[in-house]
Amino acid sequence: MKATVTLLAPTGYGKLFYLTCIILNCSAVSAAETFNTSLMVGYSSQADWNNHGQTILSGVYDLDIYINGSWSGNFPVKVDSGEAFWLAGATLKALPIKYIDKKAITKKEWVPVAEIVYGGQARLNRGMLRLDLTIPQARTDKKDRRWIAPELWDAGINGAFTNYSLSYNNLQRHNNDGDADNVFLSLSSGINLAHWQLVDNSQFQRTPRRQGEWNTQSRYVERALPAIHSLFRVGDSYTSSPWFDNIRFRGITLKQDQRMYPDSYRTYMPVIRGNATANAVVSVYQNGSAVYQTNVPPGPFVIDDLMPGGSRSDLTVEVANAGGLTERFTVPYSTISDMLRSGSSEWLLTAGNVQLRNVDLHPAFIQGNGSHGVNNYLTVYSGATLSHDYASFLLGGAFSLPRIGSFSTNVDMARARLNSGESMQGERWKLAYSRFFMTKTNLTLATYYYNTARYLSLYDAVQTNALAREENGRQYLRSKQSFSIILDQTLPPGWGRIAIDGLWRQYWNSDRMLKQYSLTYSNLYKKATWSLAFRRNHYEYDGSEEERRYSSKSYDEQRIDLAVTVPLSLSGNRHSVTLRTSSQDGKYSGMEAGVNSSLESLDYSLNFSHDRTGHSAKFGAYSAWRTPYAKLTGQYSEASDFCQLGIGASGSAVLWRNGVLASGNTGNTFVILDAPGIAQATVNGNPNMRTNRAGRVLVPSVTPYRMNTYLLDNPRGESEGELLGNIGRVTPWAGSINYVQYKTDTRAVFTVKALFDNGQPLPFGAGVTDAEGDSLGYVAQGSLIYLKAKQLPEWLNVQLAEGQEGKACRIHVANAAQTYFCVR
Known part of the structure; x- marks a missing residue:
């Protein structure tokens, strides 16, 4: 059948339609940019200049995937001519996309992206190696912006670490009473091996009274269990229940690790x-x-x-x-510390033997507790502690009541049989209240505890049994009741704020009593801040020693403190002047004046103080120097009867497969950044965190289970290498040592002058490769070849355009000639 095409002369809107079609067609054609080689002369016009308009080659690439503008991770993507994309089935498990049968789809090797965007779009940014997916919001699994899927968490590498704080102080008395040296070392160290971590926290102290002794606070082995968002620990540590006494023990702990959850899961909001x-x-x-x-x-x-x-x-x-x-x-919104967001839970299990210091009793026990947010208004929690001749059960709840505030209340019912045969049974009651009033009065927390006369916690029972065995008549103080309150009132603009806090505590088997009250007013005048605090303390004692000291079994203390801080601005650095004065029981007590300054890597302060009690004046100076490898401190004080000198150092160090790295900061989760050949590059603009000569730097204080991004700034002229990408990311396990390597080019730069064998210049822009075909450089102006290579190769190939006599010519650069010839 013969087809017939009839052309009609356009008129009116038809002309506009035709013109629009022509413009759109031209736009489509011009999408692939080309270079007009007619502008070049000589052989340069025959070189291939249009490779930048080509689409990406088909293959598998590691691309950053963004879903609705949010980064979701770096994954392998199969690309077909830059138009069709496939994701690995295992990758879909980590993407925040709803309503996908992830168990079935992960069995597939590759899944077309078109099947998971639900009518959305997929767009490739070739220059940024980035794939943008646009998906209807209802189909996305909305997560906390800072939360990263467990599949992307990095367990880290094997290694060892330590955080240290070392100080030395020398006190010299002017009355020929000798001097005294004090040495203190604190170490928090660990070994990471095959996802397990051995952690030790110890201190060493040497004083005139102690000739050096080590004290181990905790030592344990732990492992993260991401599959159940939990942490397993075995060894010497402390219980961490929010409702029972924290005691030192040797045993095992399995607890939910809230750090593995999104921030919205961990914090209460309706x-x-x-x-x-x-x-x-x-x-x-x-x-x-x-x-x-x-x-x-x-x-x-x-x-x-x-x-x-x-x-x-x-x-x-x-x-x-x-x-x-x-x-x-x-x-309605009102919260208290025990409140959990609706649907959130928290739990903890502990079992082992009690290991109190200086107590030779180690009863076995098991303890557990859990809480759950039922809805916006109710959180319920419970717990239990079981041991030989001891049992306690706790039940409680937290309530958020509209227009009333938030309450938390619980009761712990305990029964203990002491070694003496006496049976003790009682309860511990707690009531806490918190509310924000519309007058901007913030009652942060008012907490009341009451222990009945025969209530004993597990800690109380062990201490009571231990003192009974000593038979020295000493008694363990058992708390009867306590009440604390924190009240904060923001006044109208310009009037400042008032804070009130108080504490009241009594004991069952002692006449001791403590009452503390304070009222603080603070305000801002221009750039200066000032505060006035009134404090009153009331103590009651039941011992003869205190009665001899205070001529009474009670003692009252009233104190008034005035503080003023004035910031100064000198050369863009932070400086301030601080003045403080105080009175006690209506009489002048002392004063202090100081100047504080913070430079880029140096903090220092100078202060002068006077104390009425000792009728003495004291001058002091302090400095801290932050280096990339340690923080060094020094201080000096002098008064009429003594002088004191102190020095210190703190920081962290990591031992790994390529040696030792140090930092002036401390932390328990580390990242090693490795940019080979890039020296003195700063990390996230921090001048005190720079790569060493090998291009490596240790970064402590990393946030676990969150994406940490590190931007390297490579200063010009400081290193021989070139960064090919200056952004590194990692989502580490808590306590891990992680490794992030940057792509760098450390090849040397060479220039070679070359001509054709007929004396004509080489084509400008022509590519240059070695004998194996690896690209090394290009031909610049004046037939000068720029190369980047580990070492200058013996043979070079210059790529010529199609249609030119011969597709390439070769240069032999083994000799030391100043000008080489390219032979076809």
């Missing part, structure tokens, strides 16, 4: 639920300020990733639907 009648913008306000905003499709929505914003007032939610309808409702 879960907001609502319904949108159309595409809508949901905004959350607190004290009139927007703290959250998101777009939602029609239908029910849930906001469960809201984070605290500093204020503790109720939340106002506004749902602006696309049809013009706007709905508003209020979500």
Whole structure:
């Protein structure tokens, strides 16, 4: 069948239509940029200049994957001519995409991206090696922005580490009473091997009274269990229950590690639920300020990733639907330390033997507790401690009540049989209250504890049995009741703020009593800050020693402190002047004046003080120098009757397969950054954290289970190498030693002058390779060849364009000629 095409002369809107089609067609054609070689002369016009317009070659590439603009990880991606993409089945398990049968899909070797974007788009950025996926928000698994999937957590490498703090002080008395030396060393060390960590925390102290002794606080082996978001530990450590006494023990601990969860899981905020009648913008306000905003499709929505914003007032939610309808409702917000977000849980199991210091009793025990956020208003928790002749059970709850505040209450019922045969049974009650009032009064915490007369905790029972065995008449103090309160009031703008705190404590088997109260007013005048504090302490004793000292079994102390800090600005550095004065019991007590300064790597202070009690004046100086490998400190004080000199050093060190690295900072999770050949590069702009001559630097204080990003800044002229990518990322296990390597080019630069054998210059821009075909450089102006190689090769190939006589010519550079010839 013969096809017939008829051309019609366009008129009116037809002309506009045709013109639009021509423009669009030209635009499509020009998408692949080309270079007009007619602008070149000689052989240069025959070189291939259009390779930059080519699409990426088919193959498998490691690409950064971004979902709706958020980085999700670096994964292998199979690319087909830059237009079609496949992801490995195992990769999909780590991506935050909902409604995928991940168990079935991970069995496939490669999955087309088109099957998982639900009508969205996939776009490749070849220059950034980045694949952007646009997916409807309802299909994405919304996670905390800082949280990274467990599949991307890095367990680290084998190695050993230590954090150290060493100080030496020498005190010389002017009354010929001799001098005294004091040495203190604190070590927090560990060995990481096959995902297990051996940790030791010890101190050494030498004084005139102690001729040097080691004291081990804890020593244990632990391992993270990411599959159940938990931590397993065995050895000497301390219990960490929030409701029972913390005691030293030897045994095992299995506990949920909250650091493995998103921040929104670990912190209490109400879960907001609502319904949108159309595409809508949901905004959350607190004290009139927007703290959250998101777009939602029609239908029910849930906001469960809201984070605290500093204020503790109720939340106002506004749902602006696309049809013009706007709905508003209020979500009450009040919290206390025991509250958990709705749906969140926390648990802990401990078993072992009690290991109290200077106590020769080591009863076995088992302890466990757990809590769960039922909804926005209720969190329930319970726990138990079981041992030989001892048992206690705890039950409690935390409540967030609209317009009333937050309460937490629990009761611990304990029964103990002492070695003397006496049976003790009692309860410990706790009541805590917290509320933020609309007057900006913040009652942070008011806590009351009451122990009945025959209540004993496990710690109390062990101490009581131990003292009974000593038969020296000493008694263990058992708490009866205590009350503490912290109240903070923000005044109108310009009037400052007032803080009140108090503590009251009594004991059952002693007349001792403690009452402490303080009232502090603080304000800001221009750039200066000042505060005035009133403190009152009341002590009651039951011993004759205290009665002889104070001529009474009670003692009262009133103290007033005034402090003023004035910041100064000198050459862009941070300086301040501080003045403090105090009175005690209505009489002048002392004063202190000081100057503090912070430079790039040096902090120092000078101070002068006077003490009425000793009728003496004292001058002091302190300095701290932060180096890339250690923090060094020095201090000197002198008064009329003594002088004191002190020096110190602190930092951390890591032993790994390539040697030892040190840092002036401390931490228990480390990252080794390795940029071969890049010396003196700063990390994230920190001048005190630089790569060494080999291009390596130790970074302590890494945040575990979160993405840590490190930007290397390579100063010009400081190193021989070139960074091919200056951003490194790692998501480490807690306590691990991680290794991040940067791609660098450490080849040397060579220049070679070459011509064709007929004396004509080589084509400008032509590529140059070695005998194996590896690219080394190009031909620049004046037929000068620029090369980068470990060493200058014997033979060079210059790539010529199609149609030119011969596709390449060769240069033999073995001799020492000044000009070489390229022979075809």
